[in-house]
Amino acid sequence: MKIGIDARAAIWYRGTGIGTYTYQLCRHLYDVCKQEELRFFWPGDEFRNLHITQDDVFRQVEQNKDRFWEEIHIPQVIQKENIDLYHVPQNGIGLPYPKECPLVATIHDLIPYIYPETVGKGYLKIFLEEMPRILEVVDHVIAPSHCTARDLEQIAGVPRNKITVIYEAAEPIYQPMDRERARLFMKERFSVDKPYLLYVGGFSPRKNIRLLIHAFHQVRRYLPEEYCLIIPGKQSKEYNDLESMVAALRLQEHIRFLGFVKVDELPRIYNGASVFVYPSLYEGFGLPPIEAMACGTPTLVSNVSSLPEVAGDGALLFSPIRTEQLSELIYAVLTDPELAAELGRKGLQRARCFSWRRAALTTRDVFLRLR
Structure with missing residues (x-):
């Protein structure tokens, strides 16, 4: 044949x-x-x-x-x-x-x-x-x-x-690596010298990045240290609207759009993150959460379409229309090291199922x- x-x-x-x-x-x-x-x-x-x-x-x-x-x-x-x-x-x-x-x-x-x-x-x-x-x-x-x-x-x-x-x-390149070295890479390559939340997945309105920005805006002031939100990806027409939104909320110093990044840079970007958040309204599968979990990064995903099926117990779920719920989960993961560590372990175990x-x-x- x-x-x-x-x-x-x-x-x-x-x-x-x-x-x-x-x-x-x-x-x-x-x-x-x-x-x-x-x-x-x-x-x-x-x-x-x-x-x-x-x-x-x-x-x-x-x-x-x-x-x-x-x-x-x-x-x-x-x-x-x-x-x-x-x-x-x-x-x-x-x-x-x-x-x-x-x-x-x-x-x-x-x-x-x-x-x-x-x-x-x-x-x-x-x-x-x-x-x-x-x-x-x-x-x-x-x-x-x-x-x-x-x-x-x-x-x-x-x-x-x-x-x-x-x-x-997840592709084989996505695996746990030394977190401090990943963060050093972020500092040297992108001048990111703070702990950070991460989103990967493009700028389509379906990806629901606005919810994440609002949730970050709500929770940022209550966190015990200063975090930033990192969003890599090739800029599109939707990017301009998001940039305007960030400016309106006066978050320019706290949200970084990295632009296009090479595939081989993404594992270090995932590994350096304190939490990965995926607020998408709809996915047929959703590779970025699996990539984050394969790196052992604590992961939060919306509770719609294929995402609960794919994430299993390897991520915490939230409603993609409830900003406050996402803010509370972000706060919980970033202020509870045991919860973050457990979530990272469960995510890694789940990613190995694929x-x-x-x-x-x-x-x-x-x-x-x-x-």
Whole structure:
């Protein structure tokens, strides 16, 4: 059986949830499959970025990112390579047409249906136009959580027997390290010389950063020492609104937007944090909390969508509409060393329940059932 994977997101969207998923899935499928079974459809010749030495599994395809969603060339490549099954990891967008072989799509979430106002207009248009056809023609759907699986059933009408839930995981780079060295890195690299709270995950309104800023504003004055709130991430149009909000609350000296940071810097940023807070209104899985927990950082997450399912007992939960509740949890963790230590241990234990190798093995099982 020869399996084709649309692997372009692994390089184009590295550092995002879909990019991380595609990167790690390809990397571990390479380890658990026979090499002759795989063909990674790849942009350009940057094969080494996946840390796979055998170039035979790669097939260069359309390199122009602006034409990423176009499908004209893919059926020809599938025929030429005698592909028996084709998998599209990025929500099925770019699925080949006409259909030349069994198709699998990973649908990470249905956010454009649930929170359309939080999605860019271009992607929203593509998603709403393409998703009905995608779900009709694919032979099987992979979902990253039971939450997403329920949405696929209830919102999109996908039969449950057509869905397999396969959890994601933190990348291996996320692990505990010396906290003082991590904080020294923060001081030298970003001039952060205070203990800090951390949020990672982008600036979409769906991420609900305003709640976190208000909660931090409420609790900051009651903490026994001066903390700051650190928010890394590539600036977007939503960033300007948040910056204005911070200025209105006179928190410019206490909230730091770091801008874009490299993936290999994030483990030290997580490890240096006193607490990680994830106030999102909706997630199909939610990698940042798992990354924080894998570093042993005390973690707080909102109690909606997939987050309670994923976090288990490894994080404390709060309502994403209750500022005071979040303020109280932040205060409790930052003023009770025993609670913080216990939460860090539970988070680390929970993060170890997830495995990219297991995800790859289960994905391969899905492929084999369809041959």
